[in-house]
Every structure is written in structure tokens, then in C-alpha cells.
Amino acid sequence: MAEIVIEDLKKQFGDFVAVTNSSLTIRNGDFFVLLGPSGCGKTTTLRMIAGLEFPTHGKIFLDTEDITFLRASQRNIAFVFQMFALYPHMNVEKNIGFPLKTQGTGRSEIRKRVREVGKLLHLDNLLKSKVSALSGGDKQRVALGRAIIRRPKAFLMDEPLGSLDAEFRESMSFELKKMHNDIDATTVYVTHDQNEAMAMGDRIGIMDKGVMLQADDPLTIYNKPRAKFVGSFIGSPAMNFIDVNAFVQKGSTSVKINGSNLTIPECHEDSNIDFNYLGIRPENIKIVNKGDIRGKVYGVEYLGANKIITVDTEFGRIKVRAPSVINAKFGDNVGLEFDSNSIIIFNGDDETAIKSQFIN
Numbered sequence: 001m002a003e004i005v006i007e008d009l010k011k012q013f014g015d016f017v018a019v020t021n022s023s024l025t026i027r028n029g030d031f032f033v034l035l036g037p038s039g040c041g042k043t044t045t046l047r048m049i050a051g052l053e054f055p056t057h058g059k060i061f062l063d064t065e066d067i068t069f070l071r072a073s074q075r076n077i078a079f080v081f082q083m084f085a086l087y088p089h090m091n092v093e094k095n096i097g098f099p100l101k102t103q104g105t106g107r108s109e110i111r112k113r114v115r116e117v118g119k120l121l122h123l124d125n126l127l128k129s130k131v132s133a134l135s136g137g138d139k140q141r142v143a144l145g146r147a148i149i150r151r152p153k154a155f156l157m158d159e160p161l162g163s164l165d166a167e168f169r170e171s172m173s174f175e176l177k178k179m180h181n182d183i184d185a186t187t188v189y190v191t192h193d194q195n196e197a198m199a200m201g202d203r204i205g206i207m208d209k210g211v212m213l214q215a216d217d218p219l220t221i222y223n224k225p226r227a228k229f230v231g232s233f234i235g236s237p238a239m240n241f242i243d244v245n246a247f248v249q250k251g252s253t254s255v256k257i258n259g260s261n262l263t264i265p266e267c268h269e270d271s272n273i274d275f276n277y278l279g280i281r282p283e284n285i286k287i288v289n290k291g292d293i294r295g296k297v298y299g300v301e302y303l304g305a306n307k308i309i310t311v312d313t314e315f316g317r318i319k320v321r322a323p324s325v326i327n328a329k330f331g332d333n334v335g336l337e338f339d340s341n342s343i344i345i346f347n348g349d350d351e352t353a354i355k356s357q358f359i360n
Contacts, residue, residue: 002063002153002186003028004049009058011044018044022058022212024205026188031180033201034190036233041210042190043158049188050156051075062153078147080157086131086142093118093127096145117145120182121175137172144179154186161196173200194234198222206230223281225344228351231279237308237319240285241346242278242293244315248345262292263340269354277346279353282308282321284342287328291335293318297328311336 004026011019019041026032034042047053049060051072060068067075086095096117097110105113118124121141126134131142140160147155160176161169177200180187191197197204198218205215206229213227225231231239244262246255249272254261267273287309295313302324309320309328318336328334345354 003061004154004186004188005061006045006049007059007061009045009048009060010056011041011048011053012056018210019048019055020210022207022210024212024215026186027203028186029184031177031185031187031189031200031202033197033204034188034207035192035194035197035201035204036207037192040207042192042207045207046156046158046188046190049154050077050079052079076150076153078150078152078155080143080147080155080160086139086146088130088132090131091127092123092129092131092134092142092145095131095142096123096127096149099146099150113149114145117149120148120179121145140172141175144176148179148183154188155180157187157189159191160189162191169196176200194236198234206233208233223342224353225279226353228277228279228346228353231344235281237282237321239279239281239344240318242280242315242318244276244278246276248273248276257292262338264343264345265341267345267354273345273347273354276348277351279344279346280338280342282319284339285318285320286337286339287320287322287326288335288337291337293336293338295334295336297330297332297334299330300328309334 006022006024009019009022010017022045034045036042044053048055051070054069059066062075087098090098093114097114100110100113114127115124118127121144123141123145126138131139134142161172173196189200201218203215203217204221206213206221208229214221214225214230221230222234225234225239228241244255244257248255248267250267250269252264252267254263264278293313293315295311295318297309298312298317299310301308305324306321307324307326309322311318311320311334320336346352347354
């Protein structure tokens with residue numbers, strides 16, 4: 001398999017810029033997930049890696065080879081689409097083996113490799129079946145088998161589970177990741193589903209409005225978002241944001257809020273910062289009698305061992321993930337206590353996190 005590097009990638013359709021200033025390294029053997037809302041540029045990025053679109057600017061390397069303007073057929077990359085794109089007049093065996101047939105591979109070698117792929121994807125008892133008789137999950141396995149059998153340098157997958165129901169999606173996501181590990185693949189996987197991304201990705205790249213905002217492992221993405229959008233897109237419930245409209249001095253460890261000082265991570269930036277947001281995850285807030293912020297309980301959602309408590313405050317609605325034993329009901333006046341070490345400070349101008357918070 002191979003490392004994929006994109007440098008300063010840009011794609012423009014007329015006056016519309018779909019991808020801009022995106023640079024990224026997808027390491028050899030990574031299951032890398034491109035995540036973001038519809039229209040953010042993730043599929044366009046994937047199509048440029050595949051050779052189905054050519055960039056307006058920038059370069060793409062596969063295993064150190066510049067493939068920026070090579071045709072898709074010259075890249076040794078397999079693409080799996082959301083729609084299965086199977087040949088209905090062929091059975092499973094012929095669908096899987098078709099890429100080898102077009103390459104002139106001998107019949108005995110095709111049969112051998114089809115059996116290997118069929119065993120890997122649990123399709124060995126379906127090889128003679130018509131694809132029209134298969135379930136959605138089995139059809140997706142066949143589409144994956146057709147990609148795997150080529151033994152490409154990398155696999156590109158554009159929401160391959162999007163057309164499956166919730167139960168199939170969950171089971172297939174685990175099978176996809178297992179397959180990736182079994183064949184030691186480099187995989188780039190596009191989705192808009194954050195739960196799918198967090199469950200499957202070794203690393204996740206989050207895009208918005210054509211820009212790659214952050215590429216990190218799931219734990220870092222969750223705990224240390226480098227942009228306000230990342231914190232809002234990842235997590236259920238999402239990160240809470242408080243617009244403190246504050247002036248934060250270099251080296252500050254507190255900010256004035258609601259008439260009292262709220263402890264924050266020390267600010268080591270070279271200059272003072274104005275108009276900041278404070279971001280904090282729901283599980284890093286406690287319901288207390290007295291606290292940094294006070295409010296009234298607006299709603300309670302029970303989730304087994306935990307509950308989500310929504311509190312109306314003068315800074316907007318704040319969600320708290322608390323143990324179910326916490327007694328809080330609609331209309332109660334409560335205090336909120338923040339874990340100061342878990343607060344992320346965001347610049348007001350570009351909504352990016354203060355970089356010094358990520359220095360080990």
C-alpha cells in the first residue's frame with residue numbers, strides 16, 4: 001500500500017471554489033476518514049485523488065509519484081461508490097472477477113483470487129448467486145470484492161454505507177475496518193456521519209467550506225478541536241460555546257464572566273487576544289449548588305447511566321452530561337462548574353483555537 005500526499009490543493013468550478021488551500025498526508029496503512037457536512041469539499045477531494053477530477057492548483061502524490069494529472073486508470077487506486085454499480089446480468093463470481101478479466105488475467109488465476117476475496121468477505125457461499133437476489137449488505141460486499149481483487153495501492157470509498165439501513169451500517173462498518181486491517185490497506189473514506197468517522201477512523205480530516213480544518217486521531221479531534229466548527233461538528237451533544245466578549249491578556253489564567261473570575265488554561269500567545277469564545281464539552285461541566293454560571297433547567301434527556309441536562313443561562317443554552325443519579329428537573333435553578341483544564345479558548349476573529357493550548 002502507499003502514502004498519499006496532497007499539497008495546497010484547490011478545485012474551482014467557474015466562480016465556485018469547491019476546495020481551497022488543502023494540504024494533507026495520509027500515511028501508509030491508515031484508515032483515513034474525510035468528514036464534513038454536505039458541500040464541504042470532501043467528495044471533490046476524493047475524486048481528485050482518484051483522478052476523476054483534476055485540480056485547479058496543487059499536487060497529489062501516491063507513494064512519492066506525482067499523479068496530479070494522471071488518468072484514473074493510471075493511478076492503481078480502487079474506488080467504491082455509494083451506489084453499488086454492479087453488473088446485474090453477471091453472478092457474484094463474475095462481478096468480482098471482472099476487473100481481472102479486463103486486464104487479461106488467466107481464468108485459473110481469476111478463479112483463485114475470486115475464492116480468496118470471497119472467503120475474506122464471507123461471500124464464498126454466494127459466488128454463483130445473481131446479484132439481484134442479494135441483500136444491500138451483500139451487494140456492498142460484492143462491490144468491495146471487485147475493488148479488493150485488483151490489489152491496488154489505495155482504496156477510496158465515497159459513503160459506501162449510505163444506502164444501507166442503520167443495522168447493516170453498524171455491522172458493515174466493523175467489517176470494513178476489519179477488512180482494511182486484514183489486507184493492510186491504505187483507505188480514504190468519505191462520510192458526513194460523525195459516529196461512523198469516530199468509530200472507524202485511525203485519523204479524521206474535518207472539512208468545511210472547502211478547507212481542511214484539522215486532521216488528527218479521533219481522541220485529539222474530540223478533546224482538542226483546533227477550530228470552533230470542529231468542536232461543534234464532533235460530539236453528541238456538541239461542544240458548548242460561550243461568547244464571553246472578553247479581553248484576554250498574555251499569560252492570563254482567568255476571565256471575568258458573570259461578575260466572577262472563571263479559571264481558564266494559561267494563554268501563552270505573543271499578544272493580547274480580544275473577543276473570545278470558551279468551548280467546553282458537556283461531560284466537563286458539573287451541576288452544583290453554586291457555580292461559575294447559573295441558570296434554569298430547560299430539559300432532561302435520560303440515556304441510561306447518564307442524562308443530558310439542558311440549562312438556560314444568560315449566555316445561551318448549555319448542555320451537561322451528568323450521571324443519572326443527579327437530581328435536576330425542569331425549572332430548577334442550578335449552578336454550573338467548569339473543569340478549567342478542559343476549556344478551549346477560541347479567537348473571535350477566525351474562530352480558531354489558541355495554538356498554545358496544544359503544546360505538550
